[in-house]
Amino acid sequence: MEILHDNAVDQSVLNGKTIAVIGYGAQGRAQALNMRDSGVNVIIGIRPGKSFDSATEDGFEVMDVASAAAKADIIHMLLPDETHQEVYEKEIKANLKPGKTLSCSHGFNFVFGFIAPPEGVDVVMVAPKGPGTEVRKVFVQGFGVPGLVAVKQDASGKAWDTVLAMAKTEGLTRGGVLKCTMEQETYEDLFGEQNVLCGGLVDLMKYGFETLVEAGYPPEMAYFECVHETKLIVDLIYEGGIQKMNAVISNTAEWGEYVNGPRIITPDVKARMKESLADIESGKFAREWIAEARNGAPTLKRKREELGAHEVEITGAKIRSLFETK
Ligand code: NDP
Numbered sequence: 001m002e003i004l005h006d007n008a009v010d011q012s013v014l015n016g017k018t019i020a021v022i023g024y025g026a027q028g029r030a031q032a033l034n035m036r037d038s039g040v041n042v043i044i045g046i047r048p049g050k051s052f053d054s055a056t057e058d059g060f061e062v063m064d065v066a067s068a069a070a071k072a073d074i075i076h077m078l079l080p081d082e083t084h085q086e087v088y089e090k091e092i093k094a095n096l097k098p099g100k101t102l103s104c105s106h107g108f109n110f111v112f113g114f115i116a117p118p119e120g121v122d123v124v125m126v127a128p129k130g131p132g133t134e135v136r137k138v139f140v141q142g143f144g145v146p147g148l149v150a151v152k153q154d155a156s157g158k159a160w161d162t163v164l165a166m167a168k169t170e171g172l173t174r175g176g177v178l179k180c181t182m183e184q185e186t187y188e189d190l191f192g193e194q195n196v197l198c199g200g201l202v203d204l205m206k207y208g209f210e211t212l213v214e215a216g217y218p219p220e221m222a223y224f225e226c227v228h229e230t231k232l233i234v235d236l237i238y239e240g241g242i243q244k245m246n247a248v249i250s251n252t253a254e255w256g257e258y259v260n261g262p263r264i265i266t267p268d269v270k271a272r273m274k275e276s277l278a279d280i281e282s283g284k285f286a287r288e289w290i291a292e293a294r295n296g297a298p299t300l301k302r303k304r305e306e307l308g309a310h311e312v313e314i315t316g317a318k319i320r321s322l323f324e325t326k
């Protein structure tokens with residue numbers, strides 16, 4: 001894949017343009033501050049509340065979503081994905097005149113057809129590969145997290161110039177930016193988070209914890225072994241890959257990894273991952289999640305409560321308190 005850096009991108013295409021950042025949460029705040037520090041004219045569109053106050057405190061021109069969309073050349077939607085469609089229909093659509101750019105940081109709503117932008121507008125994505133706090137912190141340090149950019153609709157013939165300039169002013173080309181399609185970003189992002197990073201990992205840790213506790217071992221020790229120490233392992237892999245991690249752990253641990261890992265994560269796990277990928281690509285997962293969200297998310301709320309009552313979380317709170325400086 002082609003990786004682009006600062007020198008390959010001209011940010012002057014944003015001169016004289018106004019970018020409305022819609023939403024001022026984790027990503028909205030970080031991306032808006034970075035772009036403003038890079039000289040871009042940024043305004044914020046947001047409903048009244050905590051985010052509105054926070055954007056005002058940070059010195060932005062803040063207004064309701066419809067007014068910001070009307071004023072802007074580039075409308076950058078950084079709302080929770082399950083709210084995009086409604087906000088788009090009610091407040092953005094009527095203000096999306098030909099020649100404007102509609103932008104996002106996750107292609108979900110465009111890829112699955114919840115938003116169908118009119119002809120005559122550019123539709124782009126600039127997705128930092130990191131949480132908002134990191135996007136801002138690394139930028140302030142003088143560097144940038146890497147990112148992905150995509151163009152879904154290129155009405156002007158200049159959509160790539162626009163999205164790359166946005167990535168540059170957010171600091172992402174300092175780290176390096178990869179060109180992809182919105183479909184690739186959306187499917188891969190959903191697959192990774194629900195099979196490995198969030199789903200997958202959480203269930204692996206819970207099974208490990210439960211196995212030890214059900215065998216009569218103290219929950220506090222089970223928590224250390226199966227949950228708490230994942231951070232040490234992941235940090236090593238982040239730094240230097242799996243071999244670096246293996247070089248640091250004991251030979252006994254490494255031997256156990258080779259002989260027991262494949263006994264736990266068997267090829268049928270991979271077969272189910274392939275089913276999960278098919279559900280993501282077909283839109284089945286997206287339709288079910290949006291239906292749940294529109295219904296007030298009752299199952300999501302019940303799952304949160306069940307997790308809060310699980311012994312692994314209660315033990316975790318106790319363990320973390322041991323690390324607090326009194
Ligand atoms: P957050 O939940 O942190 O922020 C959401 C923002 O939207 C808040 O300012 C919230 O304001 C506002 N908001 C919520 N509902 C509405 C509404 N109905 N009308 C107007 N404003 C509303 O979200 P993130 O920043 O995490 O995510 C934003 C986008 O960035 C998503 O598309 C996500 O997929 C993408 N993304 C996220 C990454 C991450 O690591 N988190 C990484 C890359 C992309 P209020 O305070 O009023 O609730």
Ligand code: MG
Pocket residue numbers: 189192193
């Ligand atoms: Mg992701």
